[in-house]
Amino acid sequence: MTTDLTTLFDAHKFSELGHRLIDLLAEELQRNLDAGRPVLQWREPAIEDANWQAPLPQQPTLDLNGFIEKLKKDILPGNLAIHHPRNLGHQVATPLPVAALCDLVASLTNQAMAVYETGPTATMLERQVLRWLSTLIGWDSVAVNGVLTSGGAQANLTALLAARQHAGEKRIWQHGVSNERRLRILASEHSHYSIARAAGIMGLGTDAVMAIATDAGGRMRPEAIAEAHEGCRRNGEIVMAVVANAACTPTGSVDPLKVIGEYCAAHQLWLHVDGAHGASALLSGRHRHVLDGIALADSVTWDGHKLLYMPATVSAVLFRSAANGRQAFAQNASYLFEEKPQEEQDFNVSYRTLECTKRMMALKLWAAFSLYGVEGMAALVDEAFAKAGRFAEMIGATEDFELLMQPQTNIVCFRHLAAGINPSELNRHQAATRKHLIESGDFHLTQVELDGVLWLRTTLMNPFTQEADLQALLDAIRAQPASKAP
Numbered sequence: 001m002t003t004d005l006t007t008l009f010d011a012h013k014f015s016e017l018g019h020r021l022i023d024l025l026a027e028e029l030q031r032n033l034d035a036g037r038p039v040l041q042w043r044e045p046a047i048e049d050a051n052w053q054a055p056l057p058q059q060p061t062l063d064l065n066g067f068i069e070k071l072k073k074d075i076l077p078g079n080l081a082i083h084h085p086r087n088l089g090h091q092v093a094t095p096l097p098v099a100a101l102c103d104l105v106a107s108l109t110n111q112a113m114a115v116y117e118t119g120p121t122a123t124m125l126e127r128q129v130l131r132w133l134s135t136l137i138g139w140d141s142v143a144v145n146g147v148l149t150s151g152g153a154q155a156n157l158t159a160l161l162a163a164r165q166h167a168g169e170k171r172i173w174q175h176g177v178s179n180e181r182r183l184r185i186l187a188s189e190h191s192h193y194s195i196a197r198a199a200g201i202m203g204l205g206t207d208a209v210m211a212i213a214t215d216a217g218g219r220m221r222p223e224a225i226a227e228a229h230e231g232c233r234r235n236g237e238i239v240m241a242v243v244a245n246a247a248c249t250p251t252g253s254v255d256p257l258k259v260i261g262e263y264c265a266a267h268q269l270w271l272h273v274d275g276a277h278g279a280s281a282l283l284s285g286r287h288r289h290v291l292d293g294i295a296l297a298d299s300v301t302w303d304g305h306k307l308l309y310m311p312a313t314v315s316a317v318l319f320r321s322a323a324n325g326r327q328a329f330a331q332n333a334s335y336l337f338e339e340k341p342q343e344e345q346d347f348n349v350s351y352r353t354l355e356c357t358k359r360m361m362a363l364k365l366w367a368a369f370s371l372y373g374v375e376g377m378a379a380l381v382d383e384a385f386a387k388a389g390r391f392a393e394m395i396g397a398t399e400d401f402e403l404l405m406q407p408q409t410n411i412v413c414f415r416h417l418a419a420g421i422n423p424s425e426l427n428r429h430q431a432a433t434r435k436h437l438i439e440s441g442d443f444h445l446t447q448v449e450l451d452g453v454l455w456l457r458t459t460l461m462n463p464f465t466q467e468a469d470l471q472a473l474l475d476a477i478r479a480q481p482a483s484k485a486p
């Protein structure tokens with residue numbers, strides 16, 4: 001059978017299929033919001049894998065009806081139901097439906113964005129969005145000092161590449177990292193693994209990252225930064241960056257950005273704020289004070305697919321100084337970049353990012369801000385933070401649950417002190433409880449180990465999660481038999 005290639009691009013067929021797909025997704029969204037399905041239909045991955053071993057189709061195996069059926073029967077039900085009110089696990093947004101539609105626009109128009117001419121409007125949308133985010137940080141609203149990346153990990157890497165260039169010998173791109181004076185990164189003991197990974201990628205070795213101790217609230221202790229800095233100086237090492245969290249992944253704690261920023265400014269240290277999770281608090285009149293001092297940072301990571309309610313992926317890495325931002329990738333490729341003045345080069349996004357071909361990521365953020373305004377977006381953040389506060393109160397009012405700390409953002413960690421259980425078995429009990437809740441499909445939550453103690457961890461992102469859902473979670477945990485050593 002030969003394929004009539006024109007049918008693959010038939011605009012009418014696209015429209016027809018598109019309508020059916022959107023209807024299907026709308027039903028799925030409603031089902032999720034109404035909790036009309038399990039959060040997760042747990043299947044053991046090794047068993048499930050056996051269902052996905054079909055031979056590569058040389059000929060079509062599905063028509064469009066069959067494709068819709070497959071989506072309906074196998075693919076959508078097998079997903080983690082992100083919009084489900086009892087999905088309380090990871091820091092993953094319940095994406096705004098309009099943003100998902102923008103991703104469709106991005107996919108079909110496929111603007112490669114490496115250079116201006118391969119995505120003119122995509123480039124301008126990105127510049128606009130970066131200006132807006134810079135304004136929220138408290139920086140210059142005219143200059144475009146940053147780039148959108150596929151994820152916070154890549155944003156962190158980009159920021160640290162710029163910091164390395166700033167601190168080190170300028171021809172590091174050509175000559176590699178020298179052994180003469182060791183480069184160091186001072187980062188919270190709770191920093192995201194992407195910081196150590198960036199150090200590994202940059203050839204510094206993950207040991208270059210010095211873990212800075214935190215206080216009982218999970219916040220980096222400024223005096224510990226000063227001690228580590230002093231130690232590096234004594235050893236002849238260069239601190240290329242201090243990395244502060246806003247907020248940290250395990251507990252959602254926010255480091256004291258103002259004090260740290262002032263220390264870094266006084267000692268000419270590069271401050272990177274990993275705001276992948278919490279930078280969106282800047283939208284909220286009620287919560288932006290949590291991030292006081294963020295404008296002192298040299299670079300900031302900010303994820304759209306967390307508290308900006310975007311589908312993955314869209315993150316921003318923003319720089320206080322445009323010149324520093326350009327240093328992250330101090331390379332040249334003559335087939336892409338002609339010799340042009342810097343301001344013109346800036347329109348070629350791949351000059352400043354790891355990616356060459358890059359998806360049009362800005363449209364969804366631009367649309368959300370345009371349609372809902374900062375106020376509308378802030379309402380989502382306020383709701384998430386308020387829910388975390390309420391959940392902490394509920395836990396605090398019980399005798400059989402322990403709260404790790406008051407939430408500083410929208411992450412709540414706690415554990416169940418099951419009656420009659422030996423304290424040495426409490427960790428096992430939390431893990432077994434979580435496993436049961438996930439595999440039953442009733443709730444999705446995560447766990448985190450801190451100083452040898454295992455905590456259940458919830459990230460409250462979904463505006464549809466009600467107090468009754470949180471109460472039901474506590475009840476479901478209580479209903480688990482105390483798990484003891486075999």
Ligand SMILES: Cc1ncc(COP(=O)(O)O)c(C=O)c1O
Nearest residue numbers: 151152153192247249274276277
């Ligand atoms: C503080 C922090 N930084 C960076 C990341 C990595 O972001 P991404 O998953 O978007 O790459 C995360 C992810 O959860 C995070 O919590």
